[in-house]
Amino acid sequence: MTMLVYGLITGVLFGFLLQKGRVLRYDRQLGALRLLDMTIVKFMFSTVVVGMVGVYLLKDFGLAKLSVKPTLLGANILGGLIFGIGWGLLGYCPGTSAGALGEGRWDAVWGILGMLVGAALYAEAFPFMKKTVLTWGDLGKLTLPDALGVSPWVIIPVFAVAAVGLFTWFEKKGL
Amino acid sequence: MKVKSDDGWSPYVAGALSGVVLILSVWITGKFFGASTTFVRSAGMVERVFNAQRVAAMEYFVRELPQIDWQWMFVLGIFLGSLISAVTSGSFRVQAVPDTWERRFGPSRAKRAAVAFIGAVVAMFGARLADG
Incomplete structure (x- = not known):
């Protein structure tokens, strides 16, 4: 029960910030996919840079564990490509469809209904996927620091500097 | 014609604050952000109404049980948070x-x-x- 309350509070805060950042809209999502409007990329990378520092600090102090999903090359690449086609058509992703509906963009309802159907279809296809795609290129639970054999505290500053460089370039180009 | 300003906050500020929310979430509950599993659980909940036995026997719904969990409430929260922000800033638009x-x-x-x-x-x- 407590977890449900935490989930709701966390979602309200995140949804509030997503709306404030104006990243929930179809126009913004398609703008990012068409490389015309980088608002979403700015938002996302800002979250990632702040989040990665905090989460790795928590990990180093033994206050939290990472949640690393297995790298399955076949499923990640194929799934990513399929997701991208759908995202381009819909213009919302799973989380932002709920947020878009919250700010009145009710075409997100079609997105939510379609995503329920997509999830149901995947549940049907899962036994087949498990025997095929999900066995292709299984690298296990892998992180970038593991793969490169360096400390996360080497990757984090490099990523942060790269993000700031990218942000500077976006602002110069007016993206 | 004067168009009402709809600029919101800087995406850098809103994004960085979301990073802070993520850190607090990981610290307090150990939960990272996600949304798509919620659609699996919800699809299972809908299907269960029509054929509970079949859903109970499906491997994917055994892995992702059709029930309301932290993430389900998180996704509901995104809807509510966005609604609150949109209504209070006058940027809600049907x-x-x-x-x-x-x-x-x-x-x-x-x-x-x-x-x-x-x-x-x-x-x-x-x-x-x-x-x-």
Whole structure:
């Protein structure tokens, strides 16, 4: 029960910030996919840079564990490509469809209904996927620091500097 | 004609604050952000109404039980948080066809609904294949 309350509070805060950042809209999502409007990329990378520092600090102090999903090359690449086609058509992703509906963009309802159907279809296809795609290129639970054999505290500053460089370039180009 | 300002906050500020919310979430509950599993659980909850036995026997619904959990409430929260922010800032707008869509594909609601629905089916299938 407590977890449900935490989930709701966390979602309200995140949804509030997503709306404030104006990243929930179809126009913004398609703008990012068409490389015309980088608002979403700015938002996302800002979250990632702040989040990665905090989460790795928590990990180093033994206050939290990472949640690393297995790298399955076949499923990640194929799934990513399929997701991208759908995202381009819909213009919302799973989380932002709920947020878009919250700010009145009710075409997100079609997105939510379609995503329920997509999830149901995947549940049907899962036994087949498990025997095929999900066995292709299984690298296990892998992180970038593991793969490169360096400390996360080497990757984090490099990523942060790269993000700031990218942000500077976006602002110069007016993206 | 004066257009009401709809600029919101800097995406850097809103994004960085979201990072802080993420850190607090990981610290307090150990939960990272995600949304697509919620659609699996919800699909299972809907299907269960029609054929509970079948859902109970399906491997994917055994892995992702059809029940309301932290993430389900998180996704509901995103809806509410966005609603609160939009209403209190005057940027709530009831809209069936997005602006840029209308400029390119016209004002048909049915067309937008059909493409959004099909896109959503495809997107969620891909998202679950890639595991979120």
